[in-house]
Every structure is written in C-alpha cells, then in structure tokens.
Amino acid sequence: MPVVNGCALPDDLLYDVENQLWYRDLGDGLVEVGITAVAAAMAGAVLAVTPKRAGRRLEARQACAVVESGKVVGSARIAFAGQVERSNEPLMDRPALVNQDPYGAAWLVVMRPDDWIAAKAALIPGTAVADPYRAKMEAEDFPGCSPSSPPSRAPGGQG
Amino acid sequence: MTPRRGERRRQKRSNAAMSNADAANSANPAILRETDESVKIAAMAKKLIIVLVNTDPRNGEELGAPFFHAAVAAAMDFEVQVICAATAGRLMKKGVAERLTVKPGADKTVYDFIRDAHEHGARFYACPANLDLFEMTEQDLIPECAGLMGSAAMIAQIMDEDCRVLTY
Numbered sequence: 001m002p003v004v005n006g007c008a009l010p011d012d013l014l015y016d017v018e019n020q021l022w023y024r025d026l027g028d029g030l031v032e033v034g035i036t037a038v039a040a041a042m043a044g045a046v047l048a049v050t051p052k053r054a055g056r057r058l059e060a061r062q063a064c065a066v067v068e069s070g071k072v073v074g075s076a077r078i079a080f081a082g083q084v085e086r087s088n089e090p091l092m093d094r095p096a097l098v099n100q101d102p103y104g105a106a107w108l109v110v111m112r113p114d115d116w117i118a119a120k121a122a123l124i125p126g127t128a129v130a131d132p133y134r135a136k137m138e139a140e141d142f143p144g145c146s147p148s149s150p151p152s153r154a155p156g157g158q159g
Numbered sequence: 160m161t162p163r164r165g166e167r168r169r170q171k172r173s174n175a176a177m178s179n180a181d182a183a184n185s186a187n188p189a190i191l192r193e194t195d196e197s198v199k200i201a202a203m204a205k206k207l208i209i210v211l212v213n214t215d216p217r218n219g220e221e222l223g224a225p226f227f228h229a230a231v232a233a234a235m236d237f238e239v240q241v242i243c244a245a246t247a248g249r250l251m252k253k254g255v256a257e258r259l260t261v262k263p264g265a266d267k268t269v270y271d272f273i274r275d276a277h278e279h280g281a282r283f284y285a286c287p288a289n290l291d292l293f294e295m296t297e298q299d300l301i302p303e304c305a306g307l308m309g310s311a312a313m314i315a316q317i318m319d320e321d322c323r324v325l326t327y
Binding site for chain 2: 050062063066068071072073074075
C-alpha cells in the first residue's frame with residue numbers, strides 16, 4: 001500500500017486526486033465513495049459530515065457530501081453522474097471517524113454510476129496514485145499526515 | 160381553531176385520502192420511504208438568501224456563523240446569495256473584514272470566512288444605501304462583492320417559492 005508523507009493510500013481503491021476522493025468497486029454496478037486520509041488530515045479534526053441522502057440523483061462534480069471542520073468547509077465532489085444508493089447517515093453522529101477510519105467506517109455514499117466503465121477509466125488506480133498525490137500535497141503545501149493524532153481544531157471557530 | 164364547514168369537508172376528504180395512502184404505504188415500507196424521499200427532493204428549494212442586517216462588525220463573535228453557513232450551503236450545491244445591509248454593510252468595504260476575527264488572537268480573519276464562502280460559490284452583495292451610509296463608492300467594495308442589490312430585487316427573490324432566507 002502506498003504511503004505518501006505518512007498518508008496511507010490503499011492500492012485496492014481508485015482515486016480522484018484533484019477532488020481527494022476514493023472509490024471502491026463493490027460489484028453489481030455499485031461504487032463506495034469516501035474522502036482520502038490526506039483530505040481528512042488537511043481538514044483537521046472533522047466536526048460534521050453530511051452525506052447526500054439515498055435516492056438523490058447527482059451529476060458529475062456535484063457534492064455527494066459536505067465535510068466541516070474548524071478549519072474548512074469541504075464538498076466531496078463526485079467524479080461521475082449517478083444515483084445515491086446508500087448514504088452513511090450514522091457518520092453524521094460520529095464525524096471523527098473521517099479522521100480515524102477514512103477508508104472504512106467513514107465511507108460517505110454508495111453510488112450507482114450511469115456509466116461506471118467510462119468513469120473508472122478517468123480515475124487513478126491505487127497502484128499508480130503515489131506520484132500524483134505527492135505532487136498534489138506539494139502543490140497544497142501540505143507536509144503530511146500525523147499517525148499519532150489528527151490535527152487539533154484550528155482557531156477561529158465559526159461560532 | 161375550528162375550520163369552516165367547507166374547509167371541514169375538504170379536510171375530511173383529504174384525511175380519508177391520506178388514510179388510504181398511508182394504509183397502502185404501510186403495507187410496503189419501501190414505497191413509503193421512496194415516496195417520502197422523492198417528495199422531499201422535489202420540494203427542496205434551490206436558493207438560499209442570507210441577509211445580514213443585525214450582524215454588528217463590532218462584535219466579532221457574530222461574524223463567523225453567517226459566512227460559515229453560506230460556505231456550507233454553497234458547498235451543498237445550493238445557490239447562495241449573501242446580502243449585507245445596515246451595519247453589516249461595513250463588512251463589504253475593503254480593509255474592514257480583514258482586520259476582524261471571530262475570537263481574539265485567531266489566525267482566521269472574517270475576510271477569510273468571506274473568501275471561503277465565495278470560493279464555494281456564494282455571491283455577495285451590498286445594499287445601495289450603504290454607499291452613502293459609510294461614505295464609500297462601489298470601488299471601495301471587496302472583490303468578492305458582486306455589487307449592489309436593491310431592496311426590491313432582494314424582496315422579489317425572497318418571495319419566490321424556490322427560495323429560503325436566513326437572517327442574522
């Protein structure tokens with residue numbers, strides 16, 4: 001499994017590096033979606049997650065979830081058009097899971113893409129994601145993930 | 160409050176129809192959930208207008224939430240407009256928000272909150288009366304401010320059924 005600057009990027013997943021999302025092919029035309037450990041670390045301690053509800057239709061680049069921390073508001077923009085089949089609504093009660101288990105319990109939605117074959121071709125496989133992600137982290141001036149503790153809540157709270 | 164006779168009849172018919180639908184749906188919970196979600200999605204407004212009138216730049220604690228809410232709503236793909244009027248209009252003047260923080264010593268300024276919301280797609284407007292009130296011209300507005308929005312234009316949008324409003 002690639003580890004870039006302390007950030008794990010499992011090689012059995014597909015990635016949209018620009019939007020910092022991972023995709024897991026579940027078969028039967030279903031794809032699980034979440035945010036990467038890099039995005040979670042950049043956000044700092046995640047305070048709220050709001051995934052789109054099951055039944056929603058999303059177009060490419062629409063938000064499948066919104067993640068809030070003391071530092072940022074981030075929208076998880078999906079790479080393809082499709083239907084939200086499942087929504088991880090329990091995550092709304094345990095947003096810290098985004099920092100603790102970004103590739104497991106903190107999945108956001110399960111999508112049924114309109115055209116998974118085409119969408120998949122535009123994503124980067126985990127086996128090849130290290131270099132593009134390293135470049136992304138350099139461009140964002142992000143030093144890396146700290147395995148011991150998620151970054152503390154940034155000052156400046158929204159009230 | 161007791162409904163009038165005609166309303167009572169309509170309500171009775173409506174209740175009967177609802178009971179039939181409930182009975183049918185309760186026989187099939189999956190249909191109930193799907194129908195509920197479809198109705199919610201169809202009924203959901205697309206536009207959020209945030210009006211800052213009472214937000215006082217002299218009280219830092221008031222200044223984060225409106226812009227944070229604007230950022231979140233825009234991140235959720237809603238069309239967001241933030242209209243700053245009265246005292247809050249000062250925040251659209253260059254150099255004001257960047258000197259303010261929500262709490263003392265914070266590294267994130269109020270201007271950073273405005274920029275975050277703007278980057279997510281929220282559009283900012285100042286009230287035309289602010290120009291006179293605060294002795295400024297349109298050139299004094301921060302670049303994130305798309306310009307001026309008059310009261311009639313604001314109210315016309317607010318009365319649209321596709322719109323919700325938050326005031327601060």
